[in-house]
Amino acid sequence: MKSQLMEMLQARKEEIIAIRRHLHEYPEISFKEEKTAQYILDFYKGKDVEIQSNTGNGYGIIVTIKGGKRGKNIGLRADFDALPIIEEADVPFKSKNEGVMHACGHDGHTAYLLVLADCLIQLKEHIPGTIKIIHQHAEEVPPGGAKSIVESGVLDDLDNIFGIHLLPMGEAGVVGYHAGYSFNGRAYLKLKIQGRGGHGSSPHLANDAIVAGAHFVIAAQTIISRRLSPFEIGVITIGSFDGKGTFNVIKDSVELEGDIRYMTNETKETIEKEVKRLIKGLEEQFGVTCEYTYANDYPPLYNDPGLTEKVAQYLKNANDEHIKEVKEFPAMAPSEDFAYYAEKFPSCFFYIGCTPKGVEKPYFNHHPKFDIDEEALLVAAKAVGHVVCGYYELD
Structure with missing residues (x-):
């Protein structure tokens, strides 16, 4: 079966590319992917499969392929949403939806998997x-689609789930893997500090919210430098500080928003505890009142070590001209809601190199000039195909 599958994929290489280009031209942002979902559903019309649409909290689609024999059950996942980015990539199939772009490769993920x-x-x-x-x-966009699909129960009969991501960290033909914690988890912080406004000439009659907010921005970094072990990974970024006012008026209140990242669940708990303690101390130290939202979004993505090692071996033993190198990649700083699947099922999420030909410093995912070498699409299809065949021991 393996050789037949690879021949079929090779013969449909141009179709994969054509699908990717169509999706690239008509991107839709998270939770609004109505036409993309319909395109996917249309693709499966007339095929001998079970289809469940509108799964989870949006347009999720589950297609069930029942094999000829009983055996283990697996999931293959690809995401299909785009980003609110104005495209600057110079390609003939540039986005036709103004202000929206497939800047993360989800168009390619969907094309290869279809x-x-x-x-x-x-x-x-x-298939057994x-x-x-x-x-x-x-x-x-949090809460994302994965969590709701998992919670729907539609995947409860699975044993393992696999997924890939296109990353410009190698040329087409390079496949990467990483066992254990592989992508950061993240949390969102919104903090309103209420002081007491006043005249710039009389700070003693006011209570300056900007001073309290500035202290919080600096003090929050000590959580990373003084509360985490040097061997733990954590980031606190205060990306918004809304304190605009008038030069001679002491600000009555300010609002801050922050992005928090961590590589393990233990680090997540430490940072959350320390941020909340710092906010409580801010009230006492500066005599302000604080209202805040602290929301844990995606958890850290944990690749099952045993399953990941098997995936690496399947790919290293593939003897496929399109898979030129299989190597270990470092852990990734971004977050990925594939993590919700990996929390429930032993899973493996691996990486497909897609650096455009002749480019030494490619634009990374989420950049308005992000682009891929479309040769990577066949690599993705064949790599996942080899994993399926290896998993089921199909020759």
Whole structure:
């Protein structure tokens, strides 16, 4: 089956690219991917599969491929939302939806998985188990789509889930993996500090919220430098400080927003405890009152070490001309809501190099000039195909 699957994918390379280009031209942001979802549903019309649409809290689609024999059940996931970015990439299939762009490769994820799924449907009698194709909406915006799909129960019969991400950290043909904690988790902080406004000439009659806010910005960094072990990874970024006023008026209140990142659940708990303690101390020290929202968004993504090692071996043993190198990648600073699948099922999320040809310093994901080498799309399809065949021991 493996050689037949690879031949089928190779023959449909241009179709994968064409699908990616169509999706790239018509991107839709998280939770508003109505037309993209319909495009995916139309692709599966008439095929011998079970389809569940509007899964979770949006346009999620689950396609169930029942194999010819009983066995283990796996999921293959690809996300399909875009970003609110004005595209600057010089490509002939540039976004036609103003202010929206596929700047993270989700168009490519969906394109490869559609064709791979269709090939697996045609070969399903050889598969000893069930494969669920997870076309997931809203990866980019919390609470995301993955959590709601997991909570819906539609995946409860799965044993493992696999996913990939296109990353410009190597040329097409490079496949990366990382065992254990692999992507940061993240939290969101919004803090309103209420002081007492007054005249700039008489600070003793007021209570300056800007001073309290400035102290918080600096003190928050001591959580990273003095409350975390040197071997723990954490980041606190105060990205918004709304304190604009008039030069001779002491500000009555300010609002801050922050982005918090961590690589383990233990670090998450430490940072959250210390941020809340710092806010409480701010009230006491400056005589202000504080209202805040602290919301844990995506958890850290944990790749099951045993399963990840098997994936690496499947790919290293693939003997495929399109998979040129399989190597360990470092842990990633961004977050990924694939983490919700990995919390419930032993999972592996790995990486497909996509640096455009001849480019030494490629634009990374989420940049308005982000682009990929489309040769990576076939690499993605074949790499996941090899994992499926290796997992089911299909020759």
